[in-house]
Amino acid sequence: QKEVEQNSGPLSVPEGAIASLNCTYSDRVSQSFFWYRQYSGKSPELIMSIYSNGDKEDGRFTAQLNKASQYVSLLIRDSQPSDSATYLCAGPVTPYNTDKLIFGTGTRLQVFP
Amino acid sequence: DAGVIQSPRHEVTEMGQEVTLRCKPISGHNSLFWYRQTMMRGLELLIYFNNNVPIDDSGMPEDRFSAKMPNASFSTLKIQPSEPRDSAVYFCASSKDTQYFGPGTRLTVL
Numbered sequence A: 001q002k003e004v005e006q007n008s009g010p011l012s013v014p015e016g017a018i019a020s021l022n023c024t025y026s027d028r029v030s031q032s033f034f035w036y037r038q039y040s041g042k043s044p045e046l047i048m049s050i051y052s053n054g055d056k057e058d059g060r061f062t063a064q065l066n067k068a069s070q071y072v073s074l075l076i077r078d079s080q081p082s083d084s085a086t087y088l089c090a091g092p093v094t095p096y097n098t099d100k101l102i103f104g105t106g107t108r109l110q111v112f113p
Numbered sequence B: 001d002a003g004v005i006q007s008p009r010h011e012v013t014e015m016g017q018e019v020t021l022r023c024k025p026i027s028g029h030n031s032l033f034w035y036r037q038t039m040m041r042g043l044e045l046l047i048y049f050n051n052n053v054p055i056d057d058s059g060m061p062e063d064r065f066s067a068k069m070p071n072a073s074f075s076t077l078k079i080q081p082s083e084p085r086d087s088a089v090y091f092c093a094s095s096k097d098t099q100y101f102g103p104g105t106r107l108t109v110l
Helices: none
Strands: A011-014 A019-025 A033-038 A045-050 A054-058 A061-066 A071-076 A085-094 A097-103 A107-112 B005-007 B010-013 B019-024 B031-038 B042-050 B053-056 B065-071 B074-079 B088-095 B099-101 B105-109
Touching (some): A011 A019, A019 A033, A019 A085, A033 A097, A045 A054, A045 A071, A045 B099, A071 A085, A097 B042, B010 B019, B019 B031, B019 B088, B019 B105, B031 B074, B042 B065, B042 B074, B074 B088
Parallel strands (some): A011 A107, B010 B105
Antiparallel strands (some): A033 A045, A054 A061, A061 A071, A085 A097, B005 B019, B019 B074, B031 B088, B065 B074, B088 B099, B088 B105
């Protein structure tokens, strides 16, 4: 199993819908996670971090962490065409040290009008 | 704040040539990271520094790659000799607690 695994997509959703992006991780990855958004030709940008089991909401974004299932997700409510990008999930290898991150290969999201 | 600065933004070179990529981290950040991104392998950490000291270089592909951080405001990643398989986008990132990425250098080795 890859250490951090994502479906490459593309995930296509209509404008206004909820986009659900998922990520699974191996035992080697410590259990805090980061979601980065990367527009085509641009650099990754941090949009959410989650450190404990459960949900964390920030505007239209909700991150969900399920440690028992080794699963983390990002929900985007009221999706907009401007949300179209690749979303990268990342987790640190070492507990309590978020310096060394392992990234998934990303899920490409397409929001169509 | 200007953010993480990388140069050059694009580099095209021929196989066998030396390539040097440069990075200026955000002022006050104490960690600096070099990543490589390709379609096949995604985003890979090559090396990272903390307080100018290399902490983990296990991601450096081979001896052709080297990185230095002579002071808190400058780092280089050097590839010598370059090969076509080194073609990728190279990102520098810096952090105090959250990683911020530079715009990247798109390297093409012919």
